């Protein structure tokens with residue numbers, strides 16, 4: 001339907017707590033998700049949250065094909081997740097690089113839970129309930145943070161690991177996600 005402009009860090013809407021979706025399978029909800037998909041695909045992102053295109057609702061999408069840009073990262077099935085609830089399954093945290101379409105050109109090392117369960121709904125109101133780890137768990141945590149008004153730089157512990165993608169990874173064209 002439409003590729004939407006992505007809000008950048010500094011926009012107040014990105015710092016808001018998003019509202020829950022109350023009605024599933026509506027034309028408005030399907031149109032929002034289509035716009036999010038179009039935008040994520042156009043920008044080659046691994047995930048996108050509704051607030052990033054200016055809609056303060058609890059909707060995230062993510063998905064990632066192997067070797068697209070992180071050779072070590074596992075494939076993540078394309079998922080639309082609405083009103084998500086995250087439950088860590090381990091206290092273990094691991095740091096790894098993240099980027100964000102709302103923070104273009106930068107990367108930082110962010111600690112995330114290694115294993116978690118997430119629950120929520122698909123666009124028709126069907127339940128999604130998964131236990132995930134690794135890159136899948138990282139992407140979900142990053143996207144769901146957007147619904148709480150949290151951008152990944154707020155979670156960086158050591159700012160020496162925050163910098164410009166072209167400097168940190170010279171010679172590699174890594175898009176933002």
Ligand code: NI
Nearest residue numbers: 100101102177
């Ligand atoms: Ni992001």
